[in-house]
Amino acid sequence: MTEYQLLALLPFMLLAAASIVVILLIAFRQQHTVIQVTGFLMMCLVVGAMWYVRDTLPREILPLFVVDGLGAVYTGLIVCSVLVVGLLSFIYFEEREENPKEYYILLFLGTLGAAVLTISRHFISLFIGLELLSVSLYALIAYLRNRNNAIEAGMKYLVLAALTSAFLLFGMALVYMETGSMEFTAIAQKIVGGESAVLFILGIGIMMVAIGFKLALVPFHLWAADVYQGAPAPVTAFIATVSKIGVFAVLLRFAQAIQLHQYPIAMTVIAVIAIASMIIGNLLALQQKNIKRLLAYSSIAHFGYLLVAFLPGNKAGTEAVSFYLLTYSITILAALGIVTVLSTRQKDAEELAAYQGLFWRKPVMAAVLTIALLSLAGIPLTAGFFAKFFILTTGVQQQLWLPVIVLVLTSVVGLYYYLRIISTLFAGSLSASTNEKTLHPFFYFATYATLTVLMCLLLWLGVFPRIAVKSIQDFLLIR
Amino acid sequence: MILVWMIAILLITGILCWLIARWNPVVAKWIALLSVLADLGIISYLCWQYNITTADSWFIDYRVDWIPSFGISFHVAMDGLSLLMLLLTFFLGLLSVLCSWNEIKEKTGFYFFNLLWTLAGISGVFIAMDLFLFYFFWEVMLVPMYFLIAIWGDANRRYAAYKFFIFTQAGGLLMLLAILALYFIHAQQSGTYSFDYFSLVNTSLEPATAKWIMLGFLIAFLVKLPMVPFHNWLPDAHSEAPTAGSLILAGLLLKTGAYGIIRFVLVLFPQASADIAWGAMLFGVIGIVYGAVLAFSQTDLKRLIAYTSVSHMGFVLLGIFAFQDMALQGVVMQMLTHGISTGALFVIAGILKERLHTRDINQMGGLWTAMPAMGGVAMVFTMASLGLPMLGNFIAEFLILLGTFPVSNALTVIAAVGLVFAALYSLRMVQKVFLGPVAVNIPVKDLSARELTLMAALSISIVALGLYPQPVINMIKIVTYQ
Numbered sequence: 001m002t003e004y005q006l007l008a009l010l011p012f013m014l015l016a017a018a019s020i021v022v023i024l025l026i027a028f029r030q031q032h033t034v035i036q037v038t039g040f041l042m043m044c045l046v047v048g049a050m051w052y053v054r055d056t057l058p059r060e061i062l063p064l065f066v067v068d069g070l071g072a073v074y075t076g077l078i079v080c081s082v083l084v085v086g087l088l089s090f091i092y093f094e095e096r097e098e099n100p101k102e103y104y105i106l107l108f109l110g111t112l113g114a115a116v117l118t119i120s121r122h123f124i125s126l127f128i129g130l131e132l133l134s135v136s137l138y139a140l141i142a143y144l145r146n147r148n149n150a151i152e153a154g155m156k157y158l159v160l161a162a163l164t165s166a167f168l169l170f171g172m173a174l175v176y177m178e179t180g181s182m183e184f185t186a187i188a189q190k191i192v193g194g195e196s197a198v199l200f201i202l203g204i205g206i207m208m209v210a211i212g213f214k215l216a217l218v219p220f221h222l223w224a225a226d227v228y229q230g231a232p233a234p235v236t237a238f239i240a241t242v243s244k245i246g247v248f249a250v251l252l253r254f255a256q257a258i259q260l261h262q263y264p265i266a267m268t269v270i271a272v273i274a275i276a277s278m279i280i281g282n283l284l285a286l287q288q289k290n291i292k293r294l295l296a297y298s299s300i301a302h303f304g305y306l307l308v309a310f311l312p313g314n315k316a317g318t319e320a321v322s323f324y325l326l327t328y329s330i331t332i333l334a335a336l337g338i339v340t341v342l343s344t345r346q347k348d349a350e351e352l353a354a355y356q357g358l359f360w361r362k363p364v365m366a367a368v369l370t371i372a373l374l375s376l377a378g379i380p381l382t383a384g385f386f387a388k389f390f391i392l393t394t395g396v397q398q399q400l401w402l403p404v405i406v407l408v409l410t411s412v413v414g415l416y417y418y419l420r421i422i423s424t425l426f427a428g429s430l431s432a433s434t435n436e437k438t439l440h441p442f443f444y445f446a447t448y449a450t451l452t453v454l455m456c457l458l459l460w461l462g463v464f465p466r467i468a469v470k471s472i473q474d475f476l477l478i479r
Numbered sequence: 480m481i482l483v484w485m486i487a488i489l490l491i492t493g494i495l496c497w498l499i500a501r502w503n504p505v506v507a508k509w510i511a512l513l514s515v516l517a518d519l520g521i522i523s524y525l526c527w528q529y530n531i532t533t534a535d536s537w538f539i540d541y542r543v544d545w546i547p548s549f550g551i552s553f554h555v556a557m558d559g560l561s562l563l564m565l566l567l568t569f570f571l572g573l574l575s576v577l578c579s580w581n582e583i584k585e586k587t588g589f590y591f592f593n594l595l596w597t598l599a600g601i602s603g604v605f606i607a608m609d610l611f612l613f614y615f616f617w618e619v620m621l622v623p624m625y626f627l628i629a630i631w632g633d634a635n636r637r638y639a640a641y642k643f644f645i646f647t648q649a650g651g652l653l654m655l656l657a658i659l660a661l662y663f664i665h666a667q668q669s670g671t672y673s674f675d676y677f678s679l680v681n682t683s684l685e686p687a688t689a690k691w692i693m694l695g696f697l698i699a700f701l702v703k704l705p706m707v708p709f710h711n712w713l714p715d716a717h718s719e720a721p722t723a724g725s726l727i728l729a730g731l732l733l734k735t736g737a738y739g740i741i742r743f744v745l746v747l748f749p750q751a752s753a754d755i756a757w758g759a760m761l762f763g764v765i766g767i768v769y770g771a772v773l774a775f776s777q778t779d780l781k782r783l784i785a786y787t788s789v790s791h792m793g794f795v796l797l798g799i800f801a802f803q804d805m806a807l808q809g810v811v812m813q814m815l816t817h818g819i820s821t822g823a824l825f826v827i828a829g830i831l832k833e834r835l836h837t838r839d840i841n842q843m844g845g846l847w848t849a850m851p852a853m854g855g856v857a858m859v860f861t862m863a864s865l866g867l868p869m870l871g872n873f874i875a876e877f878l879i880l881l882g883t884f885p886v887s888n889a890l891t892v893i894a895a896v897g898l899v900f901a902a903l904y905s906l907r908m909v910q911k912v913f914l915g916p917v918a919v920n921i922p923v924k925d926l927s928a929r930e931l932t933l934m935a936a937l938s939i940s941i942v943a944l945g946l947y948p949q950p951v952i953n954m955i956k957i958v959t960y961q
Contacts, residue, residue, distance in 0.1 A: 360586075380618040389655070393549070396659040408652040415648055416641060423629045423637050466546050473548075 001061065008059035008067040011049040011075060015115055018042035019108040026101045033440075036090045039104050043083045050076050057478050063183055064125040069478030071119035073322055074249040077329060078118070081241040082111045084333045087450055088340045089234040090443050095345050096144065103143060110136030110238065114246030121257070123172045123182035126250055130168070130214070133243055134161045140238065141231040147347075153230025160213065160223050168210035174203030184257035191258065204258075204266060208273075214247040215303045216296070218276040225284075228296035233348050236292060237336040240299055241329040248306065248325065252318060261313035270307055274403055277304030278410040285417050291339060292350045294417060295332065298376060301414060302328060308407055309391040312398040315476070320390035322472045327375065327383035327461060334372040334454040338365050341447060352421065357428045364448070366425045368455045375458050377418040378411055383461035390469075480541055481525070482555045482606050485518050485565070486599050493595035500588020511576050511591040515598065519569040522562070529562060529954070538562065545612070550662075550672035554609040559954040560811065564605040564738055567818050570940070571730040572598045575723035577933050578826050582722055582833060583631060590631060593623035597727060604735050610658045610743075611674040617651055617699075617735070624724070624732070632719040633838075639712075639719035646712040650702035657695025661747070664688065680746060686754075693748040693755075700744065703736030706759075706796060707766040710789050717785035718838065722829025725781065729788050730822035734814045737795045741807070745799070752800070759800040760883070764890050764897070766793030771900030775907065780828045780838045783908060784821060787864060790897060791817045791872075797894055798879035806882025809875050811955045816871030816944055820863040823937040827857050830930060831912070834923045840908065845917030850925040854913045856934045863941050865905040866898050871944030 021042060025035050050072055058068035086107065093100030113132030120126045138161070142154025176182055178200040179190040191200060209220060216224040228236050260266055281300030288294035306328075309320040342349035342365070349355070359366035375384030388411065395404040461468055492514035500507035529538055540556040557565070575594060583590045600620025607613040621644060629640035658674070665682040666672045673679070684692065702709040713733075717725050744752050752759075770790030777783035791813065798810035830853065831846075832838055847854035863870040866877075876898065884891045926934065944951065 374622065379622055380615045381622075385618070392655065393659055396656060397663050404656065408656060409649070412645060412649040412652060415645055419625070419641055419644060423640065426626065426630050427637075466548070469546070469548065 004056055005059050005061050007053050007056055009061060009065070010053055011046045011079075012112070012115055012119070014042065014046045014049055015079070015108065015112045018046070019105050019112065022101075022104045022108060026105075032090070032094060032100060035101055035104055036086065036443075039086055039108065040083065042108075043079055043086065046079050047076060047083075050079070054475075054478070060121075064122045065116075065119045066121045067119050069475040070249065070253060070318075072478070073472060073475045074118040074245055074325075075115045077326060078111060078114050078242050078245050081245070081329050081333060082107065082238070084337065084450060084454070085234050085238045085242070087443075087447055088237065088333075088337055089232075091440065091447055092232060092234050092340050092343065094440060094443070095343075103140070106136045106140050106143075107238065110140065111242060114242045117246035118249035118253075120250060121184050121253065123176070126254075127165075127168065127172070129246065129250070130210070131165065133246060134165065137161070137235075137239065137243065140235045141227055143235065144232050147230070149226075149230035150232070151230075153227045156223050156230075157227050164210040164213040164220070167206050171203045171206030171208075171210070174199050174206065178203065184254055188258045201263065201265060204260070204263075205269065208266075208269070211247060211251050212273060215244055215251075216300050217273050217303055217307070218280045218300060221277070221281070221300045224300060225293040225296040228299075229290060229292045229350065233292070233336055233340040233343055236295075237333055237340070240295070240332045240336065244299075244303065245325055245329065248303075248321070252310070252321065255310070255313060256318075267311065271311060271400075271403055274304045274307035274311065275406050277301060277307070278403075278406055279304075282410045282413045282417075286413065288417065289352050290350045291352055291355070291421065292336075292348065294352075294421070295335060298414065298417070299332070301410060302376070305388065305391055305407055305411075308400065308403045309394050311400055311403065312394050314394070314398075316390075316397065317394045318476060319469070319472055320387075320394045322476065323390055323465070323469060324387040326468065326472070327387040327458070330454050330457055330461075331372045331375045331384060334368050334451055334458065335376070337447070337451045337454065338369045338372075341365065341451070352424055355421065355424050358425045360428075364452065368451045370422055370425060371455045371458050373418045373422055375462070377415050381459065381462045383458045383465070385462055386465040481521065482539060482541055482557060483553075485521055486603055488514050488517055489595045489599035489602070493592045493599070496591040496595065497588045500591070504587040507588045507591055508576070508580060511595060512573070514595065515569060515572045515576055518602075519573055522565050522569050525557075526562060526566060529559070540608075542608075545609075549611075549674075550666075551611045551674050552609050553612060554675055555603075555606040555612075556608040557606055559956070560738070560741065561605050563811065563815060563951065563954055564734065565602055567734070567815055568598060568602050568605065568731055570936075571726060571818060571822055574822065574826070574933055574936065575726045577929060578726065578829060579721065579723040580929060582829065586630065590627070593626045594723060594727075596620075596623040597627065598731075601727075601731050601735060605738060608676045609674045610662070610676060610679065613676075613743075614651065614655055614658060617654070618648075620732070620735075621647055621651075624727070627724040627727075628716060628720045631721040632724070634719075635715070636719045639715040642712045643716040646702055646709065647699075650699035650709075653695045654699035657692045660688075660692050660695070664692075676743075682747075684748070684751075686750065689748050689751040690754070693744060693751040696744050696747070697740070697752075697755075700736040700739040701796075703739070704733060704792050704796065705736070705789065706762050707769055707789070707793075708762075710766070710770075713789060714782050714785040717788070717825070718779055718781035722826060722832075725784075725825040725829070726822045729785070729825055730818035733788060733792055734818060737792070737799070737810065737814055740799055741810070753802065756800040756802060757887075760797050760887060760890055763793045763796030763798075763800065764893050766790065766796060767894050767897035768793075768900065771897055771904060775900065775904040778839055778841055780831065780840050780843075780908070780912070781825065782838075783840070783904065784824045784828060787824075787901070787904065788817070788821055790901065791821070791864075793897070794876055794879050794894065797883055797890065801879075801883040801886045803882035803886065806879050808952050808955055809878025809880075809882060812871065812875035812878060812944070812948060812951060815951065816863070816875050816941060819937055819941050819944070820860050820870075820872055823856070823860040823934065823941070824864065826930075826933065826937075827853065827860070830926070835919060835921075840911040843912045843918060844915045845913070846919065846923065847913040848917065849919070849923045852926045852931065856926070856938060857913060858909060859938050860941070861905045861909050863945075865901040869942070869945045871941045871948070874945060874948045 060066045113129045116129030138158045142150050144150045179187045212220040281297050285297035309317045375382035378384045378388035496507040536558045537556050542554040545551045545553045603616030625644045770786050774786035798806040863872045866873045
């Protein structure tokens with residue numbers, strides 16, 4: 001392994017080191033605060049390292065990894081999301097007086113898994129990354145084990161994830177049987193020219209089950225609402241951003257490598273999944289009274305939208321997907337951040353009734369949530385509008401009329417439930433709430449500041465998306 | 480640049496109002512008033528400066544890049560049509576600030592924020608010359624309007640607000656698809672990616688494609704206008720909104736639909752729109768009659784006025800698709816006069832609601848004795864609404880009917896019958912509210928000085944437009960079918 005290859009892997013090694021550092025800190029019986037701050041600094045280091053090595057990219061670390069622009073963008077996105085999730089976790093767990101220390105080990109391991117996914121170019125690394133992510137998630141979801149919902153959610157995720165892992169392995173085995181290789185590029189070379197064998201397509205299809213499960217696409221979405229609801233709010237944010245970004249990254253890379261877009265059957269299946277996700281996700285969200293479940297269903301719809309940009313399989317599509325994931329993570333982190341901050345010791349602030357008249361009690365938080373919801377709905381002046389616009393652009397360019405029109409119509413349906421939450425926020429004027437004492441003024445301040453920054457980012461991207469688009473384009477060119 | 484400033488003033492003062500109202504709501508009101516007044520001043524100045532002696536009908540043109548990689552620019556421009564629309568926007572904007580002076584008692588800052596941002600979005604729509612920017616403003620005006628209805632509206636406000644937002648958003652997204660389709664077809668032909676109105680005008684389209692793309696645009700505008708099958712949101716939104724909200728909805732938001740058809744549909748797709756002209760005119764006439772009949776059967780004052788809007792907007796649709804210059808000038812007149820007269824009627828309804836706490840006309844009656852000034856003003860605008868000569872609406876509807884007659888005698892005759900219906904519902908309204916036996920026992924005050932100023936401004940302008948419409952017609956001479 002050359003020096004440059006090591007350098008390219010530096011961010012990932014730092015990420016792995018973060019978990020070890022946390023383990024050591026726990027062994028020395030350090031405070032929650034110390035662990036939190038160290039974890040935060042380590043994540044900043046990872047981002048810094050990613051920035052530092054970007055000029056030496058792309059590097060292939062044969063046979064498992066390739067660190068290129070795509071990997072860099074998505075890893076950056078993942079680590080930045082974890083920064084926010086980590087910050088949210090502090091006040092959330094400190095309030096609950098559980099012992100939250102092991103939480104950070106799992107969090108960083110899960111992040112490592114997602115990051116490995118973004119750079120994997122081999123079935124083995126794909127599988128290792130996915131399992132690392134899943135296994136951490138089993139424990140993370142059920143972390144507050146005193147709650148009924150948490151255990152149920154954890155078990156549900158465990159059973160289904162294990163099942164889909166088996167599917168994934170079986171699909172890989174079929175592809176391996178047909179092509180004799182597990183590297184993406186080698187698979188691509190084997191099948192070029194040759195007639196697309198039935199077993200190969202079947203293998204890909206079975207693998208799609210696992211991918212669809214992780215992304216919570218219809219018809220593999222049954223876990224989403226329960227898990228979103230049962231998991232602690234920061235973990236919900238983690239599932240909604242980190243785990244999905246990682247899986248989507250590997251899907252993109254795999255599809256690019258084997259030229260998935262040449263197979264009409266595969267594309268038809270994906271189009272059908274996209275349409276079904278958009279319709280069912282939005283319809284199921286309509287009557288939800290629980291904000292975490294609502295966000296779960298809306299995330300199903302949003303990944304349906306994302307698949308529309310994935311369908312063309314061209315450069316513009318990848319850019320649109322990347323921009324969408326960027327804005328989606330900011331938005332969902334802001335929304336779930338508000339849920340986290342409002343949660344009390346006993347239970348999460350998930351009932352819609354708890355948000356009644358929030359705007360007149362806590363205007364800043366309500367403003368953050370409003371902007372986030374408007375962004376999810378894709379209303380101009382927020383980042384979500386441009387994200388949806390770019391997706392529509394790629395779809396119209398390739399004349400994918402059916403998915404595009406379904407996207408438009410279902411997002412009108414989606415508007416209804418976002419507006420419902422927003423009008424709840426503004427409804428009535430309750431008397432001023434009692435001032436709860438805050439345990440850690442600094443961390444509260446930091447969380448508030450972060451949420452405000454996220455809101456400003458959404459507005460800024462909603463008016464000047466140029467810089468973000470440009471840098472995503474530049475990064476994606478590194479390959 | 481001055482156009483950008485006009486929008487920026489509204490946006491910035493909107494935020495200022497929000498922030499300042501926490502300390503002092505009265506200051507916030509004055510800031511809102513001054514900012515709209517400043518814009519009205521600017522636009523009056525421009526109006527005075529305006530002349531179209533030069534061949535180029537575009538009076539001001541300002542363009543900077545926004546997202547160059549997609550060919551999106553911040554391009555605003557103004558011709559006579561935009562100028563008139565902006566004049567109407569700021570005039571009604573001023574009145575909407577004035578008429579909410581005492582009505583809004585809580586959350587004042589946020590209210591004026593939304594009011595000013597709605598106005599900013601509307602003025603943006605009237606001057607945007609980049610289709611992406613146009614869509615952007617089209618959506619920007621929705622959200623604050625939604626809040627105006629949903630927070631300060633009447634009992635059934637949330638339902639009305641959802642309905643308003645979802646209807647318009649559905650239309651808007653279809654328009655976005657149409658814009659994108661046009662954008663890519665233009666890019667294929669010319670090799671440059673651009674959303675600019677002046678480049679897209681040159682796109683040549685297959686008839687079948689043109690028809691679909693045009694329909695995308697048209698649906699968005701017809702929902703806003705509204706044409707009859709899509710008018711469902713209007714009575715709810717208008718009757719539940721606060722007075723200023725109804726004023727802006729009826730006076731301005733409906734006009735954005737008509738403006739869109741004149742500016743974009745007719746110019747970008749001349750052939751395709753000529754093909755559907757007959758159907759559109761038919762729906763226009765259906766709207767005239769249907770709106771009038773429904774208006775006649777309402778007991779809720781604001782709903783009644785809302786249905787008269789449906790009827791009057793039928794004239795606009797009829798006039799546009801007659802493809803006669805005279806009818807089109809009538810349409811622009813109708814947009815102005817309807818904005819003023821219906822706006823005034825909504826203000827009257829708002830004042831009555833404030834005093835009597837009801838919108839049901841069966842519980843009113845004989846109010847003339849208690850409030851003679853109000854009765855007089857209401858009479859003027861009822862007469863305007865039914866198309867009495869000497870008032871602006873007469874000129875507008877007369878021009879439209881005159882222009883339509885050579886195209887289709889039958890439709891013109893039915894539309895003219897609609898005017899008789901207009902007389903029926905208008906007189907019924909006056910009869911029920913102001914004449915007849917006294918039904919209200921509580922003492923009611925007549926118009927205050929503020930309200931009198933407001934109504935005087937509206938009355939003077941509607942009479943002025945009725946007596947001397949020539950300046951307006953001069954200004955819109957450039958709006959013709961090539």
